[in-house]
Amino acid sequence: MKDLMRIKSLLSAEIESLLNQQVKKEAHSSAIYLSMASWCDRNGFDGSADFFFKQSNEEREHQLKIYKYILDMGGTAISPDINNIKIEFGTFREVFEDALDQEIAITQSFKNIVARCHKEQDYVTLEFLNWFLREQREEEYVARRALELFEVIGENGTGYWDIDKNIGNIKYSAE
Amino acid sequence: MLGRDRFDTTELIEVFVTAKGSIYQSDVENCLYLTFSGKTSRLSFQSLNDLKKIIDKVDLGHMCTLIEHADIEIILLKDNCFVLSGIEIIYLKEILQGAFTMFRLNHIITDCLDRLVIS
Numbered sequence: 315m316k317d318l319m320r321i322k323s324l325l326s327a328e329i330e331s332l333l334n335q336q337v338k339k340e341a342h343s344s345a346i347y348l349s350m351a352s353w354c355d356r357n358g359f360d361g362s363a364d365f366f367f368k369q370s371n372e373e374r375e376h377q378l379k380i381y382k383y384i385l386d387m388g389g390t391a392i393s394p395d396i397n398n399i400k401i402e403f404g405t406f407r408e409v410f411e412d413a414l415d416q417e418i419a420i421t422q423s424f425k426n427i428v429a430r431c432h433k434e435q436d437y438v439t440l441e442f443l444n445w446f447l448r449e450q451r452e453e454e455y456v457a458r459r460a461l462e463l464f465e466v467i468g469e470n471g472t473g474y475w476d477i478d479k480n481i482g483n484i485k486y487s488a489e
Numbered sequence: 490m491l492g493r494d495r496f497d498t499t500e501l502i503e504v505f506v507t508a509k510g511s512i513y514q515s516d517v518e519n520c521l522y523l524t525f526s527g528k529t530s531r532l533s534f535q536s537l538n539d540l541k542k543i544i545d546k547v548d549l550g551h552m553c554t555l556i557e558h559a560d561i562e563i564i565l566l567k568d569n570c571f572v573l574s575g576i577e578i579i580y581l582k583e584i585l586q587g588a589f590t591m592f593r594l595n596h597i598i599t600d601c602l603d604r605l606v607i608s
Contacts, residue, residue, distance in 0.1 A: 315502045316516045317599040318534040319592045390538075 323388035326434055330389040332427045333380055333439075338394035339423055340377035343416055344370045345399045350409050352401075354478075359406060361478040365460075369413070372453075376446065383442055406474055407464050414457040421450040452486040459484045505587035509580040512537070512588040521588075525581055530569045540566055541585040547578050 323330070351366035384391040403409045424446050431440040463477045463484075501513035501522060510525035521537050523530045532540070543564055552560045552575050562578060564571040573581065 315514060315595055316519065317592075317596050318514065318519065318521070319596050320599065321519070322534045322538075390535075 324438060325384065325387050325389045326436065329430060329434065329436055329439055330384060332430055333384050334392045336423060336427060337377055337380050337391065339420060340373050340380065341394045341396050343420060344373035344377060345396050346416060347373060349399050349401055350413065353403050353409060359478045362481050365481045407469065410457070410461045410464070414461050417450070417453045417457045421454060424450060451488065455486045456484050504591050505584060507584055507587065510584045512584060525584065526577055532569065536566055540564070541589060544578060544582050544585060549575055549578060
């Protein structure tokens with residue numbers, strides 16, 4: 315008897331479902347960063363607004379990368395429904411706290427998929443996910459460093475102005 | 490929809506059968522035949538998977554509480570149309586769950602055989 319399930323798709327139903335959930339999480343992240351960019355722009359933090367616009371684009375690219383992988387492997391990619399995006403933030407610092415929380419949640423989510431891939435011996439998807447694990451090293455580093463600027467520079471006087479000017483200069487080098 | 494006489498049962502492999510219906514696989518055509526509620530539908534694996542997802546999402550509790558409308562669910566799937574009552578959805582759900590368990594079992598066995606070293 316032919317294995318029609320395997321012929322149709324390389325992905326198991328569980329891995330496909332997890333990847334589709336990740337698509338939704340990346341889309342959610344992209345939308346949240348866009349909302350953060352809007353808040354920063356409205357409150358005069360131009361440097362931070364640019365930073366979050368770029369972050370939003372990156373998350374969108376991640377979303378599409380996973381989306382295309384699901385399709386390429388014969389799965390059904392589901393375009394996510396995104397709602398309940400936070401619009402208002404209490405403080406400038408809160409924006410960056412939320413950004414770090416977001417990246418940590420994404421990293422944990424990828425770890426969960428990787429664990430499932432190990433369990434199912436899906437080394438093809440595992441190899442695909444390695445890129446995202448490397449990417450998360452950078453994402454978390456940048457989000458953590460951004461938040462640390464509030465401690466290093468301080469929030470008094472021209473602190474917010476300095477933080478806003480330096481946000482875009484945070485770079486990660488794995489070497 | 491296909492009548493029973495429209496396909497040769499000798500080339501079909503039984504996937505899962507209940508008193509209410511059956512799913513057979515054709516390795517020649519790479520497709521599946523679902524016989525349910527007096528008719529047979531020829532479906533690709535993708536279509537059967539889609540049908541299962543739709544059936545799994547049907548809210549039977551909500552269907553049963555509908556007063557103004559009959560407890561009927563209409564499912565359009567490419568060339569196929571299924572008009573199902575609440576009890577038929579329960580029967581079809583059982584067939585589909587059984588079939589997909591068999592598909593997974595077949596996949597595990599095939600995977601094990603594929604990994605064997607041929608000497």
